[in-house]
Amino acid sequence: MRPNSHLHAENQRAQYVSDRQANAVLDELLHTQDVARAFELIDDYNITDEVIRVSEIPAPPFKEQARAEYTAAKFRETGLENVRIDDEGNCLGQLPGATGGPVIIFSAHLDTVFPEETDVKVRRENNRLLGPGVGDNACGVASLICLAQILTAAGIRPPASIQFAATVGEEGEGNLRGVRYLFSEGAYRKGADFFISLDGPGLERITNRALGSRRYKVTLRGPGGHSWGDFGVVNPVHALGRAIARFAAYPAPFSPRTAFNVGVIEGGSSVNAIPESAGMSVDLRSVSDEEIDKLEAFLRRVVEMAVREENSQRTISGTSLTASIEMVGARPSGETSAASHIVQAAMDCSRVLGISPRLDCSSTDSNIPISLGIPSVTIGAGGASGNCHTLAEWYDPSGNTLGVRRLVLLALLLSRK
Ligand SMILES: [Zn+2]
Numbered sequence: 001m002r003p004n005s006h007l008h009a010e011n012q013r014a015q016y017v018s019d020r021q022a023n024a025v026l027d028e029l030l031h032t033q034d035v036a037r038a039f040e041l042i043d044d045y046n047i048t049d050e051v052i053r054v055s056e057i058p059a060p061p062f063k064e065q066a067r068a069e070y071t072a073a074k075f076r077e078t079g080l081e082n083v084r085i086d087d088e089g090n091c092l093g094q095l096p097g098a099t100g101g102p103v104i105i106f107s108a109h110l111d112t113v114f115p116e117e118t119d120v121k122v123r124r125e126n127n128r129l130l131g132p133g134v135g136d137n138a139c140g141v142a143s144l145i146c147l148a149q150i151l152t153a154a155g156i157r158p159p160a161s162i163q164f165a166a167t168v169g170e171e172g173e174g175n176l177r178g179v180r181y182l183f184s185e186g187a188y189r190k191g192a193d194f195f196i197s198l199d200g201p202g203l204e205r206i207t208n209r210a211l212g213s214r215r216y217k218v219t220l221r222g223p224g225g226h227s228w229g230d231f232g233v234v235n236p237v238h239a240l241g242r243a244i245a246r247f248a249a250y251p252a253p254f255s256p257r258t259a260f261n262v263g264v265i266e267g268g269s270s271v272n273a274i275p276e277s278a279g280m281s282v283d284l285r286s287v288s289d290e291e292i293d294k295l296e297a298f299l300r301r302v303v304e305m306a307v308r309e310e311n312s313q314r315t316i317s318g319t320s321l322t323a324s325i326e327m328v329g330a331r332p333s334g335e336t337s338a339a340s341h342i343v344q345a346a347m348d349c350s351r352v353l354g355i356s357p358r359l360d361c362s363s364t365d366s367n368i369p370i371s372l373g374i375p376s377v378t379i380g381a382g383g384a385s386g387n388c389h390t391l392a393e394w395y396d397p398s399g400n401t402l403g404v405r406r407l408v409l410l411a412l413l414l415s416r417k
Helices: 005-030 033-044 047-055 065-078 134-153 177-184 236-248 289-313 341-352 367-371 400-415
Strands: 081-085 091-095 103-109 123-125 128-130 161-167 194-198 205-210 212-221 258-267 277-286 322-331 358-362 376-379 384-386 394-396
Touching: 005 341, 005 400, 033 134, 033 400, 047 065, 047 128, 047 134, 047 400, 065 081, 065 091, 065 134, 065 161, 091 134, 103 134, 103 400, 134 161, 134 194, 134 384, 134 394, 134 400, 161 177, 177 367, 194 341, 194 400, 205 341, 205 367, 212 236, 212 289, 236 258, 236 277, 236 289, 258 289, 277 289, 289 322, 341 376, 341 400
Parallel strands: 103 161, 103 194, 194 376, 205 358
Antiparallel strands: 081 091, 091 161, 123 128, 128 394, 205 376, 212 277, 212 322, 258 277, 384 394
């Protein structure tokens, strides 16, 4: 949708009023005993040790149980109520509020991208912690545990019902299965008022736009044969190569931002054998579902053309190539308005702590609630990190107490819906 200048002016005005109101409320909040006590407790809490403990519990895709059980034990220890692990593997707990108060969900994903046998021992090097998954998302889970601890220990009972969710399956082929379950059959099937996902470090980025993606596995199959004796039989690798060359030339628009990637190719068994199959894994992304539709149509077309070409070039009759295109993942796109209460509250709570927030678009657990119209943002837990999704991942915890301070303020501000 194109920005409308009249609407824009209205939003600006609405924003100005809400900024002033929010700032007055924030000002008042900052001077309450509750917040003073919470901030003191945060300073005493060793979040960094928690990050290490969480990070050293393996949580490979589809095998997050151990980390979920640890989180559940911590939730129980803090005094959260109704702590449980649901049928999908998500760990849940809650701080009940007054009846009729808003429902605020704070969440963090448990899973990493690393396979089971990965060494997850965390090493310290100067100010940095080194370990796969330490920033994405051990630091988010640790901050979620810390928030539960602080709110209960400070005796804060906001009118809102505060729900805690450590989710499974955010990364890759997990395809957001944890958060999908929560909002379809699980604890939040009736919805919620606000959803905040803690994902990774940093404090500036406030993700209010959901980057959509679709993933496909393309497989081409033929009869195979001997490279000399059966020459002329259809060759799936030759056809795949042509399909990729055409696909890679797709003119993806910069706005709305769109991207594609052939991430894995496979096939064949020997240099002197005509392969029986060849395949590729393809990732399509865009901030617009319409652009993803176009990309998907293009992908189907190039595969079809490559198969037709290969079949028309064969010289041995009776052999033909077939293709299958299987969708292995889909994440909806969408947006929580920049003028919405949750986005403005996240910005205000950041600014009051000296953080300069910026809005961002990314693919996170928030994609699901955003696509359902639930006001949602994904924010960082504080600290810094690098080499994310690699074995050389590092995390610098400086500033992670500020991250939890912001969460406390956000919980209290959103409670006054
Ligand atoms: Zn993450």
